[in-house]
Amino acid sequence: MSTTVVSMENVSKAYKDVMALDGVSLRLEQDKIYGLLGRNGAGKTTLMSVLTAQGFASSGEFSVFGEQPHENEKVLSRICFIRESQKYPDDFKPFHAFKAAAIFYKDWDNALALQLAKDFQLPMKRRIKKLSRGQLSAVGVIIGLASRAELTFFDEPYLGLDAVARQLFYDSLLADYSEFPRTIVLSSHLIDEVANLLEHVIVIDKGKIIVDDDAENLRGSAFSVAGPAARVESFAAARAVLHREGIGALLSLTVEGVLSQAERREAAELGLEVGPVSLQQLVIKKTLDAGIAGVPDGAREETAKAARKSSRMGASQ
Numbered sequence: 001m002s003t004t005v006v007s008m009e010n011v012s013k014a015y016k017d018v019m020a021l022d023g024v025s026l027r028l029e030q031d032k033i034y035g036l037l038g039r040n041g042a043g044k045t046t047l048m049s050v051l052t053a054q055g056f057a058s059s060g061e062f063s064v065f066g067e068q069p070h071e072n073e074k075v076l077s078r079i080c081f082i083r084e085s086q087k088y089p090d091d092f093k094p095f096h097a098f099k100a101a102a103i104f105y106k107d108w109d110n111a112l113a114l115q116l117a118k119d120f121q122l123p124m125k126r127r128i129k130k131l132s133r134g135q136l137s138a139v140g141v142i143i144g145l146a147s148r149a150e151l152t153f154f155d156e157p158y159l160g161l162d163a164v165a166r167q168l169f170y171d172s173l174l175a176d177y178s179e180f181p182r183t184i185v186l187s188s189h190l191i192d193e194v195a196n197l198l199e200h201v202i203v204i205d206k207g208k209i210i211v212d213d214d215a216e217n218l219r220g221s222a223f224s225v226a227g228p229a230a231r232v233e234s235f236a237a238a239r240a241v242l243h244r245e246g247i248g249a250l251l252s253l254t255v256e257g258v259l260s261q262a263e264r265r266e267a268a269e270l271g272l273e274v275g276p277v278s279l280q281q282l283v284i285k286k287t288l289d290a291g292i293a294g295v296p297d298g299a300r301e302e303t304a305k306a307a308r309k310s311s312r313m314g315a316s317q
């Protein structure tokens, strides 16, 4: 039986006329890595702020570790929220930030923090306000990992981190998580980069949850097929194409559904390459579909056309 860490029932949050969260219901289980995905302004930060008591919900019911988190020290000490715009006192150096975290988080691992600081080449004696954008992100990432909080939120923690440092973050997260499982929520725009980390995917769009599914289920719901354009087109003719990408005479399609053994053989005989789907393409498609579903009937065809065009161009998050 899985243990519920977060439970939300019909939670909404309005900022004047903006519904940042619109009737969100979800459950987060213990010891899982969740991806919280969605376009700019979709409501990801708002959702995490409400759950970590940094913002109030306008309506609905929710609990974290079975209780309301607001002004609840017992619950808050089990939560770590690493956000992109984290502010530190002016005279703080990374060393001070780690010391403060060590006081707050009962499972803080200082040896891990120091090791990660070395790995990220973080200047420990420089004031945080003098750090580069990437170095500032590294401070957050290190605190998020070394806190070992039972519920850890990373809100796009990689801003300014170079590719090597991002990989270091993903590897460190996975290594530490396998040794010390906990519930991690990672909000990210770099969907394909984080795809392999995620066990469960939540996609939010205009404040509503549009996908809440196991990463494996999602991946199994489509496949990619690539090869000479005409053969790929005819192979996929009767199927729903989620995304297409072509270079010269070559075409690669993301196609909805599951392939039978016979179809796999047929693809091989045609010299086509069949592979797993890109999570990013799936998320883009589902977000575009949700946009179309929310459009009044009269304008739907125009929106669908724009969506198809954007999908052909490989629209990114």
Ligand SMILES: Nc1ncnc2c1ncn2[C@@H]1O[C@H](COP(=O)(O)OP(=O)(O)OP(=O)(O)O)[C@@H](O)[C@H]1O
Residues within 6 Å of the ligand: 015, 016, 018, 019, 020, 038, 039, 040, 041, 042, 043, 044, 045, 046, 047
């Ligand atoms: N303090 C605020 N006052 C008014 N509107 C706000 C406020 N904070 C957020 N919003 C609006 O609420 C919506 C959700 O914002 P939120 O920051 O949660 O999105 P997000 O998914 O985290 O976006 P991004 O990926 O760009 O960080 C947006 O339309 C945003 O403009």
